[in-house]
Structure formats: C-alpha cells, structure tokens
Amino acid sequence: MDTNAPVLIGADTLETLVANIFRANGCDDAEAGRISHHLLGANLAGHDSHGVVRVPRYVEWQQAGYILAGQSADVVTDGGAFALLDGKFGFGQTVAPQATALGIERARKHGTAVIALRNAGHVGRIGAYAEQAIEAGLISIHFVNVAGSVLVAPFGGTERRFSTAPFSVGVPTDPPVVLDFATSRVAEGKVLVASNGGKPLPHDALIEPDGRLSADPHTLYGDYPPVGPRNPANGLGAIRAFGEHKGSGLAFMCELLAGAFTGGGCSGPVDARGRIANGMLSIYISPQHFGTDAEFRKTAEDYVAWVKSCRPDTPGGEVLAPGEPEARLRAERLAKGVPLQPDTWEGIVRCARSLGVATPN
Secondary structure (H helix, E strand, O other): OOOOOOEEEOHHHHHHHHHHHHHHOOOOHHHHHHHHHHHHHHHHOOOHHHOHHHHHHHHHHHHHOOOEOOOOOEEEEEOOOEEEEEOOOEOHHHHHHHHHHHHHHHHHHHOEEEEEEEEEOOOOOOHHHHHHHHHOOOEEEEEEEEEOOOOEEOOOOOOOOEOOOEEEEEEOOOOOEEEEEEOEOOOHHHHHHHHOOOOOOOOOOEEOOOOOEEOOOHHHHOOOOOOOOOOHHHOOOEEEEOOOHHHHHHHHHHHHHHHHOOOOOOOOOOOOOOOOEEEEEEEEEOHHHHOOHHHHHHHHHHHHHHHHOOOOOOOOOOOOOOOHHHHHHHHHHHHHOEEEOHHHHHHHHHHHHHOOOOOOO
C-alpha cells in the first residue's frame, strides 16, 4: 500500500469542512463560505498551491491578528474610471472580489477602469478575479505583489528580493482564455505542497546562498516537521524567478505597480509588522466600448482556434490555450474528488479538530 498516495475528498465534503473551520475560527457564514469556495476553486483548477493546503496557515494568521475577519475594503481615492481601495488586512477572498466588482461596474460605465487594492489578506488564485471579470464580458489584467514577503531571488542573484508576484490576464472568448501564473519559477504554495509529500519541484526551482540550484523544500523552509506549519523565514535559500531575466523583470514590475504604486508596500525591506499583505493593480476593459463585441469575439476566437490547430510536438499531443487545462481538470475533480497529499489532509484535519470541528470519517 502506497502511504503517499493522494487522498480523494469529495468537493462538497471538502468545501463544507473548510467553511466550518473558518466559521469556528471567527468568520461569519458568508465569509467562511467565500474563503472555502475560493480555496476549493483553486484545487479544482489544479492550482493546489493556492488551495486548501493554505487552510492551517490562514487559521494561524487569523489567530495572530494578521488577517481580520469581517472587513470591507474602503475607497481611499475615487476618480470614476479609477479608484484606490484599502483592504484593511481583511481576508483577500472578501476584499479582492469587492475590488473586482467595483472594477466591473466602472468599466461597464466608462469603458475602462483602473482599480488599485492595497493591504489585502492573501487573495489566493488571481485567475479567479480574471474569471469574475470574464463573466461580466470584460478583459482584465492583474498585477499582484505580496508586501512583507521576500521569497524570490532576482535574475543573477541568490538573495531574496521579490515576492512570488502573480500576474493574470482574462479574455472573454468562448471558451475563455485565462493566463495566470506566479512570476517565480514555482509559487511558494508549490514548495509547500512538495514539503507535504506532493508533486516534487523542478530541479532548478530553488537556489542556495552559494548559488547551487535545488529542488529541496528545506532550501526555503529550513527544518520542519512532517506535519505542521512551514515558515519561509527559517530557510537560507530562495525561489528562482521564472524565465531568467524576463520573469525577473515582470516580477519587478508587479512589485512597483501593485506594491509601490498602491501604497501597500513592496516585498521588502521587511518591516516589523509581522504580517504579509497583497497589493493588486487591475485594469478592466469593456470590448463593447472599443467597437462591437461581436467583431472582437469572432476575431479572437478565430485566432485561438488557429493557434490550437498547430501541429503538436509529440504524437497524440495537443496545443492548449491558457485556461483550458484548468477547465478540464475542474470537471474531472468535481466528478472524481479532489486529490490531497496525506500530509496536507492530516494538517487540515488537525486544524479542524483543534477548533472543535467534526471531520469526515
């Protein structure tokens, strides 16, 4: 029997359990449901690094006062087609959808909108906000950083200077095109998943202080128990930027636009507040205001089809558009269950029991 084989948990069962955990930790029903739905959605899309593996860490942050329940984003500056919001360190799954909803409303009115969000709790999978805009028929572009989180070495360096700085673009075609990735070689959550016995890291994902490349999560976390919290502050190494100088350059821009420009701060130098916070600079565009929506969709969808018609590089292979793998995996996992590494599942179960929450048998 393979003790490292993934545990399959039904999507509904997992969503209910996670909602109950956050309800027991002080969130109201609506917020607990939002957090659970968002985290499960990341797992369904195959972005396990931003899924329920985060539950014990979120609970720990909330108990430490780093994330606050029951917050709503405040509008700091409102220029009609642009606005700056402060998330007040509320759960990202609450304040980021609020910022996105405002961007949708303003873009529908003005044709475009630029919405800056600062001081948000961890906002999770950024593609979810691109999908929220797509449902409204809008194009969206999202630059994100993590203030207070230095994890990634810039191209040519070994010391941490960037956060994992995600970037996402959504285009409302049929099917929709959603580009969503961390500018690091791997997301920090993928290191977290690997440390729990999940998918191994690429051999060159991490870098040691002496420049040696590494796939060992201990490079980032230092020593850690088989089940329990992981603290990146304990490791001496760093995650590498993806794509050499190109990914490093895009990470730089995410820090400057989502961090410095929003006023929430860049990844570092790290201050003494002891918490991390996301900044997100989002641009929303209404195709209807720039010509006919039908013409845009036809041209875009014809192009997507042409790209996908490219001869695959391996027999039986297929060229996929951004967002297609996630859509296919979502359908599969809804039908068959969500695979979780045993250590990840055990961590969630322990977290639930510590809060008096019943767990599935």
